[in-house]
Amino acid sequence: MNTLARKILMAATGLFLCFFLLIHFLGNTQLFLEPEHAQKGFNAYSKFLSNNFLIKGVSYLLYLSIIAHAIYGIIITNKNNKAKGSYKSDHRGRASKWYSRSMGVLGTLILIFLVIHFQNFWYQYKFGEVGLDPYGNKDLYGVVVASFQNSWLVVLYVISMIALAYHLIHGIQSGIRTLGLFHPKFVRWVNVFAVIYSIVICTGFALMPIYIYFTT
Amino acid sequence: MKLQLKIWRQVDRNSAGKLESYQLDNVNHHMSFLEMLDTLNEQLITNKERPVEFDHDCREGICGQCGVMINGIAHGPLKNTTTCQLHMREFKDGETILIEPFHGAGFPVKKDLKVDRSAFDRIISSGGFVSVNTGQAPEANSLPVSHETAEQAFDSAACIGCGACVATCKNGSAALFTSAKITQLALLPQSEKERKTRVIDMVNQMDKEGFGHCSNTEACEVECPQGISVLNIARMNYEYNRANFFKHKK
The missing domain is CATH 3.10.20.30 (Beta-grasp domain)
Structure with a gap:
């Protein structure tokens, strides 16, 4: 595999994860409903997702993408560290944005967040003891509300969403150019789209724990 | 002073x-x-x-x-x-x-301050040229190139191969240099015949020389004396994907 092939793999998995985030975000907006409606809708939605075989297939692709994106991120970073020059006086940072140079660090923060996030909800839902709601569905909404009573967890989620926003702002436009979009006009559009997409999704996600913390 | x-x-x-x-x-x-x-x-x-x-x-x-x-x-x-x-x-x-x-x-x-930049020469030798028969110059009108395309190709050809892009890149990537030549030649009709093999050979040579991955920080364009655009790199990616997608099985 050469440098371009590795980057294409990063771009493809990364953009797939970005698309997943949108679906995840739209589903989770139910959390902003009135508690009774939110509980009914969110739990029914969770049940639908976990029972649908198509979604099951996509979820395996999702786990695989996260793992591949992380592993190739490490491989690429290692190779880059061997290739780069180091300078006694280094002011090269003036030429680029800090977050474009910190994708590895931001990615690591996001990976740590993901482990915690999976433990909080995914693991609880699949393997933990979760009660039933009045409609007979597993009460994931209850788990969410209970988790976000912990102010530290809320802070952790908000910080992680800030890291994710910066990771996405660079990642989306970098990924699309890695796949070969080179027309100046469309590249400009993609840059604007990346900023709007990242800010909307990450602000939305960050508001969920804050909303639950202050309203329940 | x-x-x-x-x-x-x-x-x-x-x-x-x-x-x-x-x-x-x-x-x-x-x-x-x-x-x-x-x-x-x-x-x-x-x-x-x-x-x-x-x-x-x-x-x-x-x-x-x-x-x-x-x-x-x-x-x-x-x-x-x-x-x-x-x-x-x-x-x-x-x-x-x-x-x-x-x-x-x-x-x-x-x-001291002298650097061996022959890796760049080897990248060019691996495909950054047009194979043509020598002899008389062909009739200019037989290969029409629009003014815009000629200018675009010239913008990419302006790279002087100084290596500032590699030095500035946090990954030590030679993507800007390699892509400038690939883009220049991809735009012109004379180099169409070798379009697919060129990009694959040049990218492989770039890797063999030990340069890093491009992570699109765009620092290279900022420090480039000739202001070579990072969109050349996106063009190289396009050419590379295109070449692999339409590759003939040997």
């Missing part, structure tokens, strides 16, 4: 280098950066010390031979300028200037 210089001194490829300090008292602010180094070397030779070796040729900003890291920035603080076109008026009297060679896995240091 007076200057305090800290310069990377290295005897040869295999020895370790280190920074050494020099004091230079008679620097005219009209001097170019290389003329300042010439002045230092005169002083060193007079004192029977080994002069500082550095690459240079045309001193007009078009050959791509010169290029050093000046205070941690490729070609110094002035943007879109080669080291030879940088003048001492950009610096303050009494300033300390730190000078290091461009380097990285693909760019080993040969001596």
Whole structure:
């Protein structure tokens, strides 16, 4: 595999994860409903997702993408560290944005967040003891509300969403150019789209724990 | 003006280098950066010390031979300028200037500020050319090229191969250099026949030389003396994907 092939793999998995985030975000907006409606809708939605075989297939692709994106991120970073020059006086940072140079660090923060996030909800839902709601569905909404009573967890989620926003702002436009979009006009559009997409999704996600913390 | 210089001194490829300090008292602010180094070397030779070796040729900003890291920035603080076109008026009297060679896995240091950039030559040799029969120039109208396309190709061809992109890149990637040649040739009809093999061969050679991955930080475009656009890299990615997608099975 050469440098371009590795980057294409990063771009493809990364953009797939970005698309997943949108679906995840739209589903989770139910959390902003009135508690009774939110509980009914969110739990029914969770049940639908976990029972649908198509979604099951996509979820395996999702786990695989996260793992591949992380592993190739490490491989690429290692190779880059061997290739780069180091300078006694280094002011090269003036030429680029800090977050474009910190994708590895931001990615690591996001990976740590993901482990915690999976433990909080995914693991609880699949393997933990979760009660039933009045409609007979597993009460994931209850788990969410209970988790976000912990102010530290809320802070952790908000910080992680800030890291994710910066990771996405660079990642989306970098990924699309890695796949070969080179027309100046469309590249400009993609840059604007990346900023709007990242800010909307990450602000939305960050508001969920804050909303639950202050309203329940 | 007076200057305090800290310069990377290295005897040869295999020895370790280190920074050494020099004091230079008679620097005219009209001097170019290389003329300042010439002045230092005169002083060193007079004192029977080994002069500082550095690459240079045309001193007009078009050959791509010169290029050093000046205070941690490729070609110094002035943007879109080669080291030879940088003048001492950009610096303050009494300033300390730190000078290091461009380097990285693909760019080993040969001596002092001299760098082995033959990796770039090997990338070009691997496909950055058009195979044509020699003989008379063909009728110009038989291969129509629009003005816009010719200008675009020329913008990419403006790369002088100085290596500032590699030195500036946090990953030591040669993507800007390689992609500029691939884009230039991808735009012109004469090079159409080798379009697919060229991009694959040049990318493979770029990797073989030990350069890193492009992570689109766009720092290379900012420090490039010729302002070569990072969209060349996106074009290279397009050409590479296209070539692989339409590859004939052998």
